[in-house]
Amino acid sequence: MADLVYQRVISALQQQINQGKFADLKLPNERVLAEEFNVSRSSVKKALNSLIQRGMIFQKQGAGTFINPLYLKNRPMYNISGDNVGVTDMYQKDGQHPDIQVLGFKVLPAKPEIQEALFLEPGEFVYEIQRLRAFDDQPFMIEDGFVPVKLVPDLTEKMIAGSLYNYLQESRNIFVTRSFLTISADVSNKQDQKLLKLKPVEPVGVMEGIFFTDRGTPIEFSHMRLHYKFMRYNTFTALN
Amino acid sequence: MADLVYQRVISALQQQINQGKFADLKLPNERVLAEEFNVSRSSVKKALNSLIQRGMIFQKQGAGTFINPLYLKNRPMYNISGDNVGVTDMYQKDGQHPDIQVLGFKVLPAKPEIQEALFLEPGEFVYEIQRLRAFDDQPFMIEDGFVPVKLVPDLTEKMIAGSLYNYLQESRNIFVTRSFLTISADVSNKQDQKLLKLKPVEPVGVMEGIFFTDRGTPIEFSHMRLHYKFMRYNTFTALN
DNA sequence: AATTAAAATTGGTACGTTCCTTTTTTAAAA
DNA sequence: TTTTAAAAAAGGAACGTACCAATTTTAATT
Numbered sequence: 114m115a116d117l118v119y120q121r122v123i124s125a126l127q128q129q130i131n132q133g134k135f136a137d138l139k140l141p142n143e144r145v146l147a148e149e150f151n152v153s154r155s156s157v158k159k160a161l162n163s164l165i166q167r168g169m170i171f172q173k174q175g176a177g178t179f180i181n182p183l184y185l186k187n188r189p190m191y192n193i194s195g196d197n198v199g200v201t202d203m204y205q206k207d208g209q210h211p212d213i214q215v216l217g218f219k220v221l222p223a224k225p226e227i228q229e230a231l232f233l234e235p236g237e238f239v240y241e242i243q244r245l246r247a248f249d250d251q252p253f254m255i256e257d258g259f260v261p262v263k264l265v266p267d268l269t270e271k272m273i274a275g276s277l278y279n280y281l282q283e284s285r286n287i288f289v290t291r292s293f294l295t296i297s298a299d300v301s302n303k304q305d306q307k308l309l310k311l312k313p314v315e316p317v318g319v320m321e322g323i324f325f326t327d328r329g330t331p332i333e334f335s336h337m338r339l340h341y342k343f344m345r346y347n348t349f350t351a352l353n
Numbered sequence: 354m355a356d357l358v359y360q361r362v363i364s365a366l367q368q369q370i371n372q373g374k375f376a377d378l379k380l381p382n383e384r385v386l387a388e389e390f391n392v393s394r395s396s397v398k399k400a401l402n403s404l405i406q407r408g409m410i411f412q413k414q415g416a417g418t419f420i421n422p423l424y425l426k427n428r429p430m431y432n433i434s435g436d437n438v439g440v441t442d443m444y445q446k447d448g449q450h451p452d453i454q455v456l457g458f459k460v461l462p463a464k465p466e467i468q469e470a471l472f473l474e475p476g477e478f479v480y481e482i483q484r485l486r487a488f489d490d491q492p493f494m495i496e497d498g499f500v501p502v503k504l505v506p507d508l509t510e511k512m513i514a515g516s517l518y519n520y521l522q523e524s525r526n527i528f529v530t531r532s533f534l535t536i537s538a539d540v541s542n543k544q545d546q547k548l549l550k551l552k553p554v555e556p557v558g559v560m561e562g563i564f565f566t567d568r569g570t571p572i573e574f575s576h577m578r579l580h581y582k583f584m585r586y587n588t589f590t591a592l593n
Numbered sequence: 594a595a596t597t598a599a600a601a602t603t604g605g606t607a608c609g610t611t612c613c614t615t616t617t618t619t620a621a622a623a
Numbered sequence: 624t625t626t627t628a629a630a631a632a633a634g635g636a637a638c639g640t641a642c643c644a645a646t647t648t649t650a651a652t653t
Contacts, residue, residue, distance in 0.1 A: 118607065138569075142633055153608045158634090166406075171531070171569060174634045175616030179569055182472060183533050232422060291591045293408070293423050298538035298558040298581040316556030316581065318538040323423060327413065331423075341538040341556065348588065350532045358637065382603055393638045398604090414604045415646030 118152050122160035125150065130169065130180055140170065140178040168349035210276070211253070217243035218270050220262060227259045230323050230334040238262040242273055245308055252309050253343035258335040277333075278324075287326050289333075294322035296346055299338070309340045318344030358392050362400035365390065370409065370420055380410065380418040408589035450516070451493070457483035458510050460502060467499045470563050470574040478502040482513055485548055492549050493583035498575045517573075518564075527566050529573075534562035536586055539578070549580045558584030 126146075129135065140146070143161070147154045161178060164170045169184045223231065223239045231239070239259045246254040260268070265281070272280045281287040297319045301311050309317070318339040325331040366386075369375070380386070383401070387394045401418060404410045409424045463471065463479045471479070482498040500508070505521070512520045521527040537559045541551050549557070558579040565571045 117605095144633080155609075156607060159606085168531075168533070171567075172634065173567065173616080174614065175632075177616090177633060181569065183563060183565075183571070291411070292589070294588050294590070296536055296586040296588065297584055298556050300554055300556060300581075314540055314554050316538050316540060325423075341540075344537055346536040346586070346588075348534050348536065348586075350534070351530060357635095384603080395639075396637060399636085412604060413646080414644065415602075417603060417646090 118156045119159040119163070122146075122150050122152060122157060123163055126160065126164060127169070130184075135180060138180040138182060140180070142177060165351070168351065171351070209248075211246040211248050213274055214245040214247070215243070215270060215274055216245055216255075217241065218273060223259070223261075227334050231259065231261055231331045233261060240265075240268055242277075244273070251340075253340045255305065255308055255338045256335060257337075258333050260333050264330070264332055281332075287332070289324050290327045292322055292324045294320050296320050296344075298341070305338055309338075311340065316341045320344070320346075358396045359399040359403070362386075362390050362392060362397060363403055366400065366404060367409070370424075375420060378420040378422060380420070382417060405591070408591070411591070451486040451488050453514055454485040454487070455483070455510060455514055456485055456495075457481065458513060463499070463501075467574050471499065471501055471571045473501060480505075480508055482517075484513070491580075493580045495545065495548055495578045496575060497577075498573050500573050504570070504572055521572075527572070529564050530567045531569075532562055532564045534560050536560050536584075538581070545578055549578075551580065556581045560584070560586075 126140070141149065143154050143157050146157045146161075150157070161170065161172065165172065168181055170178055170180050172178045219241050220238050221241055223233050223237055227233070227239060228235065228237070233239070239261055242256070242258040242260065244256045244258070245252050246256065260277075262268075264287075268277075278289045281289065298316050299319050301309070301313070301315055301317045305311055305317050306313060306315075311317070318341050320335075320337040320339065322335060323331050324333045324335065366380070381389065383394050383397050386397045386401075390397065401410065401412065405412065408421055410418055410420050412418045459481050460478050461481055463473050463477055467473070467479060468475065468477070473479070479499045479501055482496070482500065484496045484498070485492050486494040486496065500517075502508075505525070508517075518529045521529065538556050539559050541549070541553070541555055541557045545551055545557050546553060546555075551557070558581050560575075560577040560579065562575060563571050564573045564575065
């Protein structure tokens with residue numbers, strides 16, 4: 114992972130920032146960094162850009178490169194790392210994966226909405242995968258996922274009890290690296306209340322969207338209903 | 354806005370994509386684009402990178418540059434443009450700004466939580482700005498914002514009835530270009546129900562976070578409670 | 594017709610140079 | 624001491640070159 118020049122610079126800077134090396138929250142200028150790391154200014158720029166995207170630092174022309182003070186205070190929130198964008202990986206507690214209970218697993222023709230989302234022809238089949246995820250007897254998410262049969266013809270219930278995306282990656286060399294999600298809230302229904310142990314007035318958070326592979330193929334349409342206390346989506350936005 | 358080379362390329366490509374010029378969802382390769390636009394490959398790369406960040410296109414080494422089919426289907430969702438990251442600008446309906454009703458406006462010492470979020474010393478003062486936003490008699494958001502007095506000492510109730518950030522930009526040359534938000538859901542309380550016209554079982558969406566200037570100064574801590582039918586946060590995530 | 598190997602295509606990485614724009618610092622002037 | 628103007632510092636933009644790595648296409652072979 115460290116054989117690329119700019120990756121090396123990223124790692125080094127990340128480490129230095131976390132160690133508090135830049136007490137005044139100001140980094141050396143790009144030309145100096147280039148000298149220090151013995152790389153070109155272009156490579157420094159590429160590395161810094163990556164850190165900017167993550168919200169760790171920001172730059173101001175004429176002034177310099179600065180550490181985002183929010184990063185230091187909210188470091189846990191920034192750890193949205195991991196190899197893919199699956200839910201299993203999004204939800205971790207001290208590195209522990211949640212328990213998964215399979216509620217349903219069947220094959221059916223794609224409904225129009227699903228058809229469109231996954232770019233399928235009329236009549237094509239999808240798996241419907243219903244799962245409940247929990248941490249220590251506290252269920253927090255009902256997941257209803259649809260995956261085209263033709264993309265993973267050999268799917269079994271066993272694979273589904275674990276991380277589907279890990280399986281795809283390790284056995285099929287398919288990487289799920291993109292997602293398009295809509296986040297909203299909704300009144301809880303009877304099923305939500307039962308499965309997530311909610312009172313009738315307590316709502317659910319809803320995350321709905323499409324996951325797709327590094328080749329741009331939509332691989333899953335997922336509708337997730339979360340216990341409202343467990344849905345916390347953090348987002349860092351920078352314009353310009 | 355179009356005097357920069359890569360901006361010109363971005364605009365041109367955006368237009369061509371929206372016009373459906375690339376029926377097979379595949380763009381010409383970088384070297385060809387460079388020739389077509391009479392710019393260097395580096396500039397093409399910079400432009401394409403920007404479109405990738407927005408989720409419009411994606412690239413695959415050895416294969417080419419492709420349009421994200423989701424972009425074409427969800428174009429409205431992608432229009433998160435605008436000059437800053439204020440709420441006034443986030444919520445628009447046919448280009449119309451929402452109505453703003455000022456519920457409260459006062460100065461008080463920052464509570465510990467606010468103090469920390471805005472990097473203030475103990476005892477420093479903040480404005481508390483409470484507003485209700487609506488579209489055509491349908492209120493959709495209760496906003497509780499805190500702004501350090503020292504940053505905008507001359508704030509008046511009149512400015513608050515409009516876009517605070519526009520005022521800062523035009524009169525003070527302060528640009529609010531970054532935000533760090535947490536999105537969640539909550540049971541609605543009495544006030545929510547009254548102001549947002551909600552039934553007791555209907556929930557609110559919650560967006561809470563910090564806005565800050567292009568100099569990294571936190572300028573507002575904001576707590577927003579939204580009518581659950583009006584909170585739809587769209588997010589495109591790409592790893593690697 | 595299917596398989597395999599070579600070649601071409603295409604994006605990725607890395608370095609370097611030149612000049613511009615904004616901001617900050619310094620020095621001079623009032 | 625304050626104000627103002629010049630200089631320095633710092634990031635931004637744009638171009639270009641060379642080579643690498645993954646993918647696709649093409650041609651040759653079986």
